[in-house]
Amino acid sequence: MADQWVRLELDLTTCPVQRFERYLEACRVAGIRLTTLAALGDTPDHRRMLYELNKECSADIPDRGEFYSFDEYVQQRIEVPSYDPRGIVIALDGDTWMGMSASSKHSGFVFNEMTGVRAGYRGRGISVAMKAFGLSFAELCGVTAVRTFHHPANANAIAMNRTMGYVDAEWEL
Template sequence: MTDRWVRLQLAVDAFDEERFDAYVRKCRAEGITLTTLAAVGDTPGHRRALYELNKECAADIPERGEFFPFDEYVERRFGTPSYDPRGIVIAQDGDTWIGMAATSRHDGFAFNEMTGVRAGYRGRGISVAMKTFGMGFVRLCGVPEVRTLHHPANVSAIAMNRAMGYVDATWTDL
């Protein structure tokens, strides 16, 4: 695993929500629904569905390695003080979960933990739409910045975040 992670941050007040809301509107026009785990219900079945979606999307992360077993995923994703189901954005095509963007609240910042879209839906701006939709949760948290972390070979995710206004950062705490 690399130790050269790309650390990025976004000042919440600097985010041009109006510009990126076009991605949210485009998704809706294409029949893609954006919601949260809180809205659909933080149930055992939905946690399992999120796990399967996260596992599938995480397979494309460079050097990711084996994904967590379900019990460990539940502990890591839902068993922490930073977890809030309002921070888990889900993109749906009908009843099918096609994307997720997980953001958690920390002391003084929010953290984009994972954003992923199923392969057949990529290239349509769904990731940007989910992250834009998720800024509502970030604003509820009342924090000044959002942080994210990427493997340096994950160039598409890094480029997407930079296009959204994220800049290189030197923080080391999570």
């Protein structure tokens, strides 16, 4: 399977970020608040909420298989050197966490690990808005490249990234 992943990269030196303004504005108008886990507080309760949201959205990733237990999630996604709560974007409708876009820091790039929107909120530009909001994390890390990869059957996610300007790229997983 590994060779079939669709590897994508966004170059922030050439990406016209103004193109994302309409997605951010649509969120504002709809009352959807974008923030980060760092701003909300990287607490045990919030880690559990992040896990539940990630688990729910991951159920729609083709061939994802069984999701981590909470302990595995913390061990493999949170208690790792690349984790930074400033890279975890959360979208809220009132108090409801309905979207997340998690990026981690690496040498020379940030990696978008997972973007997910609860089913009832899809198709409204929220994923693009979250990912656009999260680009400031790349700036914080002092890098100009954002990478991600997807299962080739995950058409929505691939289309979402291409909409943002991600292009196919050759890098090793």
